[in-house]
Amino acid sequence: MQKFMDLGWWTVPLKGSLKRDENGKKNAPHFSAGWKAAALETKNVTSSTLGGVMTGPESGIVAVDCDNENTYNLFKALDPDYPFVFVSKGKGYPSGTFIYSYEESLDRNFSINDSGIALDFFSTKGFVYLPTKANKTKEFMPEVPKLKEMPSSVKLLLLQFAKKTTPKTAASTDSSNRGTLATLVRQFTDNDGKFIAGLFRAITPVDFRSEEQYVKSGYLHPKNIPDGRGSEYLSKVSAILGADRSIDTQLYSDCMHCINDLWPSPMDETKMELTVTSPMLEGKASVNGEVIWTYDPDWEKDNVSLATKAGQVLETGYDSLNRSYYAVNQLEQTFTAIDSEGEFFSHLKACIRGLPKKATLIESMPLIQVESRPQDEFGFTDGGIMKVLNTFVQSPELKILNDPDSYTEFYKRPESTIAYFEGLIPEDAMRNYFLGFMKRKFTTFEYSPVVLYLLGVPGSGKDTFVNILETMIHGIHRPKIKQFLEKHNKWVVGSYIVQLDEYGDKMSRSIAEEVLGIIKSISGSAKIDVRVMNRDAYLYRHHITIVVTANRNRFILEFNDRRFAIAETPNKLATMKWVVKIGGLTKAIHAIQNESKDFAYYLATEVKSLTADEYQNPPSNDNKKRIIAVSLGAQDRILFLIVNQMWDELIDLSYEYGGNIDKEIENRFLTEASIEALYAGLTEGVGDIARLNKQARLLGIKLGRQGDINYYDVFNKDN
Incomplete structure (x- = not known):
């Protein structure tokens, strides 16, 4: 080592051995605590058989460590006759470290492993092993060649690499959306670095969020980092931690070492310190001249943890x-x-x-x-x-819908879910509308006045539809009738999907009208008054879509009210062919659940999103009146047909249940007696014509009397 000391280099004597195992992995010698600070504080004067040199201005050198054959050949081609190279041995391929005079424009250590380039650059406070006889990882250098400045071509290439590997700022790594991390990081380090999914959900760099584990689970374990990207990962995690104002030097160091230890083959501690942690802690990791390190000792003044x-x-x-x-x-x-x-x-x-x-x-x-x-x-x-708390939790499915490319390699067509929708809503136009609405809703979260109304037989799978929506947004509000009618409505805050489930079986006529009024109030405007007990109401901009699921309808809906997208659900899910084939209802539901991510990708790539106009106005449906009428109770059904002058449907109903309505319609004279007979047939004799007439008057149907005959004044010269 003496010949290198004679060059004026600042050297580090080492004890132990330095060799490679059968796989080419380096077994490093022992480094004492604080070795780097000591090496730079006092120049070493003791020679040893094994040692290294501190790169940077002290020794007047930089080192370009080429870790694979491609990189080594590249730098060899740029400076073919230069002999000052510490040539590696035992790797099974050409590699080595080029030594040049110190260059002020390249004062930062960095690593790169990308596009076939594998390189570690050591400058200020860097360290490389010397090619002594005791160093079995390098070819012995019997004589020291003449040192020179790096050629301009080498310098230009290294400057490009340095720019490419500049640690990202907090914003570019999404850490601005994480708040302070100290509490999570301290849990991790205090537990000896035991993996915590929540922490690695927060600190996984954006460039690694397309990896399979993150896409499927929402976090990424270091052991699943792709080969060759470990240095990149550590550098970017370092930037995330360094940009957090709650992370001090000790917590940062402890965390980085714990993360490194999660790898089956951790990065050499010396290399990590020189290329990753030291530049951060010394304030040399920067972007556009701004230092990344942002620790604020007073950060806890704004936090109660x-x-x-x-x-x-x-x-x-x-x-x-x-x-x-x-x-x-x-x-x-x-x-x-x-x-x-x-x-x-x-x-x-x-x-x-x-x-x-x-x-x-x-x-x-x-x-x-x-x-x-x-x-x-x-x-x-x-x-x-003040701090902002975002209460929305992104589901993996929502992330796939908005970034389908991250899931492309894992996608399998969701055949069960597709079959489910085809059975749930047989009408193509309305099924496509529901799917297109889902896509636009969950990619824009824009306001829409549309109310999705699933109306049909029990067991058709209406709740399964709502459960599919819930996988997208992790939480659907399902208010009971009493809560929905309450004056205090703070529940609307933060709601995106509100399900009104089977209200038809639980409401009187007056309650149904009140519920319908609130539905129209919420869906009719993007703004709503939020009322909380003992305080003034305040205006809130909402993004609520109301989903009504019912076996029968209790609402007297106006046919021209375009906000209701009514889908008829006439089939029982349990008897669908695909359900029987798959082995029954339970297995069918499990299949749909297991396809949730695939369905999100299907929505993103195969379903046409609605236009802005379509999102505000569902398609007209020739069957809408019929769907509404069929689902109503006896009294409401009769009155709905009369109000909407659906005479053919009223005649068909009388053929089945009684009454002389066909002749009366032909004569344009609808009597109370015929309606009473129809009502009795529909209710098996328990219908009360007086109650029906009372409701008819409320709906604007006039009752008249001609001689001894009561009649409904529903005809005029135009109908």
């Missing part, structure tokens, strides 16, 4: 607009919102170990702005004046 009895972390905040207290588990992507201060504290008391006093907790709790942003990650972000 509490450890739960289950070993997780809750972050708290108060939303002054909604007057609600929030406890957020970013690891599990869940939250609890409670309006009452006392109830909120009681909730925390049951969950938290060592809870602060209530007054202290409330006083220190930050103000937050709660929003629902389908395009962003769940959790806290820095919103300027």
Whole structure:
């Protein structure tokens, strides 16, 4: 090692051995704690049989370590006769490290492994092993060649590589949507680096989110990083952690080492320190001249994080607009919102170990702005004046729908789900409308006045349709009638799909009219007044789509009301051929559930999205009146046919259940007696004609009397 010391280099004596195993992997010697700082503080004067050199301005050198044959041959071609190369041995292919004079424009260490190039560049505070006799990984260098400056072609290429490997900013790695990570990272490091899916959901760089495990599970374990991209992954995770204002130097270092240890074959610790962690901690990792490292020692002033009895972390905040207290588990992507201060504290008391006093907790709790942003990650972000909490949780299916390319290689056509929709809504036009509506809804989340109405036989699979919607957005509101009718309607906040299930079996006529009025109020405008007890109402811009599922209809719908997209569901799911073939209803439902991601891809690539006009107006349906009429109860059905002057349908009904209606329609004189006979036939004699007449008057149907005959005044000169 002495001949290298004679060059004025700052060397590092080492103990132990340095050799390769049968697979070509390097077995590194022992490095003492703080070795780098010591090596740069005091110049070594002790020679040893094994050692290395610190690159950078101290030694006046840089090193270009070519890790594969392609890279080595490239630099050899750029400088073919240059002898100052530490040639590798034991790898099974040509490789080595080119040594050049220090270059100020290349003062940052970096690694690249892309498009056939595998290279580590060592500059300021870098380190490479010397080719001594004890170093069995390098060809012995008996004499030291003359050092020179790198050729312009080499310099230009390295500058391009350096630019390409510049660590990304927080924004470019999506870390701006993560809030502070310290609580999650500390859980990870305190548990000796045991893998936590929630953390790796948050820190997986965007360039790795197309990997199979992330696409299917929403997180990526380092062991599943593609071969050759480990250095890239660590560099980008380093940038994400470094850009987080809650991560200090110790937590950053501990986390990076724990992540590295999750690999079956971790990166050499020395190499990681030189190329990844040291540039970050020393403030040399930057983008456009701006240093990435952003730790703020006062970050906790804006955060109240509490450890739960289950070993997780809750972050708290108060939303002054909604007057609600929030406890957020970013690891599990869940939250609890409670309006009452006392109830909120009681909730925390049951969950938290060592809870602060209530007054202290409330006083220190930050103000937050709660929003629902389908395009962003769940959790806290820095919103300027106050933190923003995004309560929307993106499902894997929603991500595939909006980025189908990430799932292309895993796609299998969802035959069961396609067959299900064909059986659920046999009419092609309306089925295609429902599918196209789903696609536009979940890719734009725009407001639409359309109400999706599935109406048909019990067991047709209407709830299965709603469950498919729920896989997309992880949460559908299903209010009971009482809640839907209540004046206080805070439940609309953050809702995207609201299912009204089987209201027809549970409503009186007056209640049905009230429910219909609220449906029209919500669907009729993108803005709605939100009313909360003991406070003034406030205007809220909603994105709600109401889905009504019913076996029979209790609403008197106007045929010209275009907002209702009514799909008839005439088939029982259990008796469909494809269901019988697959082995029954339970297996059919499981098949649909297992195809959820494939169906999302199918929606994205094979279903035509609705235009803006189509999204606002469902197609006209010649069967709409009939569908509505058939689903109504006896009294409502008769009145609906009369109000809409559906005389042929009324005559057909009388042929089946009684009455002399055909002759009366022909004579344009509809009597109470004929309607009473029809009503009795429909209700097996229990129908009350007086109640029917009362409802008829409310609907604007006039009753007259001619001699001894009561009649309905429903004909005029035009009909």
